[in-house]
Amino acid sequence: MTTSSETPVLDTLAAMTLDSVERCGLPPDMLILTRIAALAAMDAPAVSYLAHIDPAIQTYLTPAQMQDVLVAIAPIVGTARVMSAATHITEALGYVIAVAEGEAGLEA
Structure with missing residues (x-):
């Protein structure tokens, strides 16, 4: 089976x-x-956490709940x-914030 998508x-x-x-x-x-x-x-990289940030926000997860999971x-x-996970989660959040700020700057 082949796909015509550019991002298979x-x-x-x-x-x-x-x-x-x-x-x-x-x-x-x-x-x-x-x-x-x-x-x-x-020990997933930061990019692996990116797909979970929006769903975490949508389900109203708090940073304290994420910390509790790590604990x-x-x-x-x-x-x-x-410690690696905490760092990667922080990096992923930084990416999301940077993108949001960039989009906000384009809208202004």
Whole structure:
């Protein structure tokens, strides 16, 4: 099967994510917190957290809840992975803020 899309990898990842969300019975906030825990456990890069920032905002997750997830998994995944996750989450938020500021500047 071939695709005519110019972004087949991105399209595949989006389809996989949508399928996972549709099949998961967790409430949206728990789904995002679970995914953040999984990303931390895998030592995922900042870009991997980007896809979860908007859904986290939409489900009204707080920074304290995200911290709680990192605290909860720290004994399992270790200090280095938790600190790495905190750094990557901060970097991802920085990207989102920079884009929002750029868009706001274009609108002004």
